Amino acid sequence: MSLHSVRVRFAPSPTGPLHLGGIRTALYNYLFAKKHGGTFILRIEDTDRKRFVDNSESYILETLKWCQIEPDEGVGYGGSYSPYYQSKRGNIYRMYIDKLLRKGHAYYAFDSDQDIEKKRKEYNHNGFTFSYNSRIRMSLNNSLTMTKEQLHDKLLSCSYVVRFKIKPGEKLKMYDIIRGTIIVDTDYLDDKILLKSDGFATYHLANIIDDYLMKITHVIRGEEWIPSMSLHVLLYRALDWTPPHFAHLPLILKHNGKGKISKRNIDNLNYPIYPIQWKIPKTKIIIPGYRELGYSPEAFVNMLALLGWNPGVEKEIFSLQELISFFSLERIKKYGVCFDIKKASWFNKKHLKKEDVFAFLFEKIQTRSILCKKDYLWKVIHLTMDRIHFIHEIWEHSFYFFISPSFYEANFFSKICHENTIDQLDQAKTLLCNININEFTSLNLKFLFQKTKNKYKIMQLFRLALVGVLKGIDIFIILEMIGKEESIRRIEKLMNQIKEKI
Numbered sequence: 001m002s003l004h005s006v007r008v009r010f011a012p013s014p015t016g017p018l019h020l021g022g023i024r025t026a027l028y029n030y031l032f033a034k035k036h037g038g039t040f041i042l043r044i045e046d047t048d049r050k051r052f053v054d055n056s057e058s059y060i061l062e063t064l065k066w067c068q069i070e071p072d073e074g075v076g077y078g079g080s081y082s083p084y085y086q087s088k089r090g091n092i093y094r095m096y097i098d099k100l101l102r103k104g105h106a107y108y109a110f111d112s113d114q115d116i117e118k119k120r121k122e123y124n125h126n127g128f129t130f131s132y133n134s135r136i137r138m139s140l141n142n143s144l145t146m147t148k149e150q151l152h153d154k155l156l157s158c159s160y161v162v163r164f165k166i167k168p169g170e171k172l173k174m175y176d177i178i179r180g181t182i183i184v185d186t187d188y189l190d191d192k193i194l195l196k197s198d199g200f201a202t203y204h205l206a207n208i209i210d211d212y213l214m215k216i217t218h219v220i221r222g223e224e225w226i227p228s229m230s231l232h233v234l235l236y237r238a239l240d241w242t243p244p245h246f247a248h249l250p251l252i253l254k255h256n257g258k259g260k261i262s263k264r265n266i267d268n269l270n271y272p273i274y275p276i277q278w279k280i281p282k283t284k285i286i287i288p289g290y291r292e293l294g295y296s297p298e299a300f301v302n303m304l305a306l307l308g309w310n311p312g313v314e315k316e317i318f319s320l321q322e323l324i325s326f327f328s329l330e331r332i333k334k335y336g337v338c339f340d341i342k343k344a345s346w347f348n349k350k351h352l353k354k355e356d357v358f359a360f361l362f363e364k365i366q367t368r369s370i371l372c373k374k375d376y377l378w379k380v381i382h383l384t385m386d387r388i389h390f391i392h393e394i395w396e397h398s399f400y401f402f403i404s405p406s407f408y409e410a411n412f413f414s415k416i417c418h419e420n421t422i423d424q425l426d427q428a429k430t431l432l433c434n435i436n437i438n439e440f441t442s443l444n445l446k447f448l449f450q451k452t453k454n455k456y457k458i459m460q461l462f463r464l465a466l467v468g469v470l471k472g473i474d475i476f477i478i479l480e481m482i483g484k485e486e487s488i489r490r491i492e493k494l495m496n497q498i499k500e501k502i
């Protein structure tokens with residue numbers, strides 16, 4: 001098959017928000033499509049109406065948009081293979097059900113849920129597992145065990161399902177691009193339901209019909225679908241269709257490797273599992289996602305891409321375009337990968353753009369009516385940028401370049417509340433006052449204070465006076481940046497506060 005005609009689909013079920021695994025599946029499909037100049041399709045697999053959750057679809061669309069991996073075709077984008085909702089394709093599925101029935105690849109089954117439950121209990125009781133399969137189907141209530149007339153009557157009077165008739169005795173050989181050859185013994189497969197008693201096709205049938213009709217060339221999806229692969233391949237065969245290529249992606253595991261990240265364990269994790277915020281329809285509670293935490297889409301996508309795929313080069317920071325050109329299904333890992341929130345925030349740091357941080361800081365000082373030159377702002381950004389992982393952190397790491405601290409670190413402040421400190425600060429202040437304003441540079445200041453006794457203590461006191469906490473960049477650079485007058489003002493402020501306390 002020519003890779004020029006690559007058509008892949010992301011086929012989520014609208015059962016709630018996407019989690020990390022879901023959006024990564026979308027991303028790998030997108031990257032693969034773009035790499036080969038193909039088409040990325042969004043199909044909504046909503047055959048299971050019981051599990052339908054309001055707003056899932058708009059959530060999916062918004063997430064893809066935020067990640068900048070929008071589909072070329074499908075729900076929300078249109079295309080020549082519509083409808084892209086499985087719930088609107090019932091007639092199409094019905095046609096193929098009839099075909100499978102006619103060809104003897106499927107049969108009607110009339111066993112009620114209670115009948116099946118009874119059988120299951122019977123089997124369990126005798127130490128066996130019940131499975132509706134080739135071994136026992138001839139002893140059950142289905143069209144294989146009745147005459148044409150009986151079937152005719154039954155169809156008119158009873159509800160029924162349609163099951164796929166699996167042929168036993170075959171070692172079915174399949175190929176997965178990531179995992180290689182997979183062999184399944186058809187003796188162990190059960191006759192899966194294709195059409196439910198409510199008249200809706202099941203996921204399995206709808207999925208393969210749509211993939212065929214939408215000309216999907218590669219099915220890239222989570223590894224939880226490996227057990228369904230044999231059924232899908234057999235369905236393609238029964239319909240005389242060539243199956244697409246398959247690639248099953250590894251799980252994303254929790255940080256400690258203990259189990260996969262899923263919606264069920266969300267409360268025990270101290271990191272989000274959703275890309276963007278999710279408002280629980282019933283309670284209206286909002287669960288924040290990576291977007292709300294301050295991740296940029298570029299960083300989020302870069303982090304996600306490397307969570308299960310090895311680019312094969314000594315490089316970790318990729319733009320979306322670079323990801324596209326490096327991407328290959330063959331380099332996807334076979335085994336589960338652990339999620340690491342520290343690494344995720346590292347990616348965000350690496351993707352921070354100075355211009356964005358500048359814009360954020362500029363707005364911050366404008367809303368506070370602080371007057372300051374653009375050059376000064378740029379200097380601040382250059383000095384503090386390597387301390388932040390997220391844009392919004394810039395203020396807490398740079399406020400002291402613009403405003404005097406509004407509080408002092410309580411612990412340290414209480415320790416220094418005595419006369420002695422006032423004397424030391426007073427002497428240091430005199431030194432500062434004596435420097436010519438043009439010579440008030442970090443180099444000169446460093447040189448000057450190197451010679452004073454108690455220089456470490458003085459530097460700590462300066463830090464408390466200037467920043468309010470014992471953090472921040474080189475104190476002499478801060479002194480130079482905020483200037484002589486402001487430095488002295490803040491030192492006096494601290495002296496006054498100490499005086500008030502003692």
Ligand code: GLU
Nearest residue numbers: 011012013045207221225
């Ligand atoms: N609807 C399935 C899901 O939500 C998609 C499976 C597939 O991609 O074939 O996981």
